[in-house]
Amino acid sequence: MRQTQFSQAGWLKDYALPNASWSQDMLNLYNKFVEKSKDGTWKRIPSYRHIIALTNSIKLEAEKPRQDTRIFLRNLDGEGLGFEYVMFFNPAEKRVVTVYQPGPYLEGYDGFTHGGSTATMIDTTCGICSIFLAGKSMTASLSINFKIPILLGSVVLVDSRLDRMEGRKAFLSCQVLSCDGQTLHAEATALFIQVASPSQR
Ligand SMILES: CCCCCCCC(=O)SCCNC(=O)CCNC(=O)[C@H](O)C(C)(C)COP(=O)(O)OP(=O)(O)OC[C@H]1O[C@@H](n2cnc3c(N)ncnc32)[C@H](O)[C@@H]1OP(=O)(O)O
Numbered sequence: 001m002r003q004t005q006f007s008q009a010g011w012l013k014d015y016a017l018p019n020a021s022w023s024q025d026m027l028n029l030y031n032k033f034v035e036k037s038k039d040g041t042w043k044r045i046p047s048y049r050h051i052i053a054l055t056n057s058i059k060l061e062a063e064k065p066r067q068d069t070r071i072f073l074r075n076l077d078g079e080g081l082g083f084e085y086v087m088f089f090n091p092a093e094k095r096v097v098t099v100y101q102p103g104p105y106l107e108g109y110d111g112f113t114h115g116g117s118t119a120t121m122i123d124t125t126c127g128i129c130s131i132f133l134a135g136k137s138m139t140a141s142l143s144i145n146f147k148i149p150i151l152l153g154s155v156v157l158v159d160s161r162l163d164r165m166e167g168r169k170a171f172l173s174c175q176v177l178s179c180d181g182q183t184l185h186a187e188a189t190a191l192f193i194q195v196a197s198p199s200q201r
Helices: 008-012 024-039 115-134
Strands: 043-045 083-090 095-102 137-146 156-166 169-178 184-194
Touching (some): 115 156
Antiparallel strands (some): 043 083, 095 156
C-alpha cells in the first residue's frame, strides 16, 4: 500500500480540541461539557488519526503509528471540512456524547448532511461507549430513524448510552439532538458484540 509520509505530530495530534472552524455553537457546547468535566463526572476523549488502544480510564497505550491508513472520521486534511467532533464519557451514566459539526464535504442533498455520515457518527459514538464499558466490540446491528435533516455546519449532540448487557451482547441507544436540545434529528439502537480483537476476525 502506498507509503504516505506521516509526521509523528500528525499521528499524535489530538483533533478533539477547538480550532478555527468551530462555530460559536460548537464552542459553547464544548465549553459546557468541559465545565461538567471539572468534577470528574465527564471526561473529554482525545481523538487521533488512528484508534489507539483506548481504555475506560482514557489512558492511551501508544501503538506503532500506521503509516498508510487513517481512521475514517479523521481522513480529511483541512479543518472543518468533514467530521469536526469531540467526545465526552460519563462512566456513572454509561454514556458517551459527541459534540459534532458536520462540514461541507459531508453533503447529501443541497446543504444537508449525508445520512451516511450521521450513521457513521452514531456508530462511532455507540462504538466508543461500548468499548469503554464492554471492552473491544464490533457493530453487529445498527438501526436508525432519521426524523429531521441536519444542515451542514450546524451543531448536534450525539448522545449514546449502554442500556444493558446480555453475555457478550451490548445493547445501546442513541439520540441526535440539535445543540439547544429542542429538535430530535435521529434516534438509533445498536447491538455491539464483544470480540477478543477485531484483527482476529
Ligand atoms: C474509533 C472507534 C470506532 C469503533 C466504532 C466502529 C465499530 C465498527 O464499525 S465495527 C465494523 C462493522 N462491524 C463488523 O464488521 C462486524 C462483522 N460481524 C462480525 O464480526 C461478527 O458477526 C460479530 C463479531 C459481530 C459476532 O460474531 P461472533 O463473535 O461469532 O458471535 P455470534 O456467536 O455470531 O453472536 C453472538 C451473539 O450475538 C447475536 N448476534 C450476532 N449478530 C447479531 C445481529 N446482527 N443481530 C442480532 N443478534 C446478533 C447472536 O445471535 C449471539 O446471540 P446469543 O449469544 O444469544 O446466541
